[in-house]
Amino acid sequence: MVSSKTAANKKPAKPAAAKKPKRALDQPPEFSPEQEMHAYRQMLLIRRFEEKAGQLYGMGVIGGFCHLYIGQEAVVVGMQMAIGEGDQIITSYRDHGHMLACEMDPKGVMAELTGRRGGYSKGKGGSMHMFSREKNFYGGHGIVAAQVPIGTGLAFSNYLKGTDRVSLTYFGEGATNQGQVYESFNMASLWSLPVVYVLENNRYAMGTSVTRAAAKSEELFNRGSVYGIPGEQVDGMDVRAVKEAADRAVAHCRAGKGPMILEMMTYRYRGHSMSDPAKYRSKEEVQKMRQEHDPIEQVRQRLIKSGAMTEDSLKSIDKEVRAIVAEAAEFAQVDPEPDPAELWTDILVEA
Ligand SMILES: Cc1ncc(C[n+]2csc(CCOP(=O)(O)OP(=O)(O)O)c2C)c(N)n1
Numbered sequence: 001m002v003s004s005k006t007a008a009n010k011k012p013a014k015p016a017a018a019k020k021p022k023r024a025l026d027q028p029p030e031f032s033p034e035q036e037m038h039a040y041r042q043m044l045l046i047r048r049f050e051e052k053a054g055q056l057y058g059m060g061v062i063g064g065f066c067h068l069y070i071g072q073e074a075v076v077v078g079m080q081m082a083i084g085e086g087d088q089i090i091t092s093y094r095d096h097g098h099m100l101a102c103e104m105d106p107k108g109v110m111a112e113l114t115g116r117r118g119g120y121s122k123g124k125g126g127s128m129h130m131f132s133r134e135k136n137f138y139g140g141h142g143i144v145a146a147q148v149p150i151g152t153g154l155a156f157s158n159y160l161k162g163t164d165r166v167s168l169t170y171f172g173e174g175a176t177n178q179g180q181v182y183e184s185f186n187m188a189s190l191w192s193l194p195v196v197y198v199l200e201n202n203r204y205a206m207g208t209s210v211t212r213a214a215a216k217s218e219e220l221f222n223r224g225s226v227y228g229i230p231g232e233q234v235d236g237m238d239v240r241a242v243k244e245a246a247d248r249a250v251a252h253c254r255a256g257k258g259p260m261i262l263e264m265m266t267y268r269y270r271g272h273s274m275s276d277p278a279k280y281r282s283k284e285e286v287q288k289m290r291q292e293h294d295p296i297e298q299v300r301q302r303l304i305k306s307g308a309m310t311e312d313s314l315k316s317i318d319k320e321v322r323a324i325v326a327e328a329a330e331f332a333q334v335d336p337e338p339d340p341a342e343l344w345t346d347i348l349v350e351a
Contacts, residue, residue, distance in 0.1 A: 028240035033308040039081065039239045040299045041317060043073035046097040047296060048318075048325045049106055053096065053113055057274045061333060062113045065142070066127045069097035071269035074295035075200055076101040078242025079168055082250050086163070090138040090151040091170035093128035094200075094268075098170065102135040106328040116335035123338045124346065144205075145171055145178035148197070152184040155195035155259070166253045170198040173263075174205025176220050177213065182227075185259070189227040192258035196249045197224070199261060200236065202268040207280040221263035229259050236264030237293040267293070 031039065050068045057066050069076075072094075080089075080101040091098045099109050104120065112119025112130050120130040128142040138154060141147040151169025158165040175181065176199060188195050199220055203210050210217045221231035230252075235241040242264065249260040267289045271278040278286075303309040 028235075028238060028244045031240050031243075031302075033303075033306070035081070035243075036299055036303055036306075036308065039074075039077050039243075040296065040303060040314075041321065042077045042080075042101060043239065043296045043299070044318065044321045045106070045324065046073045046077070046100050048321050049100060049110070049328070050096060052325045052329050053110070054270070054274070056110075056114065056329060056332070062127070063115070064126050065093065066113065066274045067094040067272065068270045068274075069094055069268070071289065071295075072200060072202060072236070072264075072266045073097055074239040074242055075198065075236045075264045075266055076170075078239040079196075079198060079246045081239075081243045082246030083166065083168065086136065086165045087250075088136045088138055088151070088154045088158075088165065088167045089170070090147045090154065090167065091140070092144065092147055092172060092175065093140070093142050094172070095128065095130065095140045099130060099132070099135075099137055099140075102132065102137045104130075104132050104135050104137060106324055107331045110325075110328040110332035111335050114332040114335075115337060116332055117338050118331065118335040122342060122346065124342060145175035145180050147171065148175065148178075148181045148184045151197075152188050152193060152195055155188065155193035155253075156191065159191060159193050164254045165194065166250050167193075167195045168198055169195050170200055172205060173199060173201040173203070173210045173214065173217075173220055174208070176223060181223075185224045185227045185229055188259040189224070189229050192256060194253035194256075195259045196246070196253060197229075197259060197261045199223075199263045200266055201263055202266050204268070204272065204280070206272045207276070207278075209280070221261055224259070224261045229261055231261035231263060233263045233265060236266035237289075237295045238298060239295055 047070060050070045053062060053066060054068055056062045076097045089098055089102055096109055100106060108118060108120045112121055112125060113127050115123040117123050120132060128140055130140045131138060148169055148171050151167050154167040201220060205213060221233045224231055232245055234245040245262050249262055252260050269286055269290060300314060
């Protein structure tokens, strides 16, 4: 075990320079046709997967908690396009999209939702508690903001090991009011840890609007400023804007300049969880976001306009994606449930 004293001695503590928070560019750079296609396919996979999960939940095949990511797909896909082998990802309970973006197997994710042996936590974790060391996905956390110190710890480990790996630590705007976020900001800045705090501002924490819950809610990207952590507000519905901001934030971390906050302005179309009828906002508000800002539709329109794809070729991609999701759903229903004896396994790891 490495003591914090050793850690502090390894590199002299270098406080991050206090930078004036700035906003990202209004017009993001264009994607190549390959990047557009990649983003389209990944976002569509998440959307179709979540739609199927919602359906299975309605049928009673999935039980317990289930928080869908529909509407927010551009955030995780754009972030993922900016990182490389060995960079870590950690998030809250709204985690299926993050897992798919990390290329975890949709069958294993869906089977965990249905509580089957082939699930990523052997059917014992459910929607909020899945992990993959192989894909550098560190969960899946049900306690609001609990992943923020853990994600900061991942960055601390990168720092101690002297690697250039970066931790992407996601959390919601509701989590931004939790104390442990600021303890994390302090340490991340103190030791210049390579962590990008990806603040997914989908405007509601359960049924509470950000404007009712957060002081200075219009500038959450600025919440790290007293610690000298630079922050930016990003159009989280446009995958190109996300990728562009992510590239800069990741480069900032890799250059040893410490943490950065990206506030992703996004929106969730569905309720907080499956039991939320979402009566705290108007249907028109949701409709407007879907019609004018949908992250997948934006890419679809560009692909068609540029001539890179036709309606028919896009339909065939949709068919392929639906087949992957159908296969996952099938597996998640035929795979056996864990043996009751499994209740006593994987509880404690002896070091
Ligand atoms: C410490 C703690 N307090 C309260 C809850 C109940 N709770 C679950 S989700 C949630 C809202 C969090 O909203 P946000 O961070 O914005 O994330 P989102 O659900 O919008 O992705 C709350 C209050 C919890 N799980 N943990």
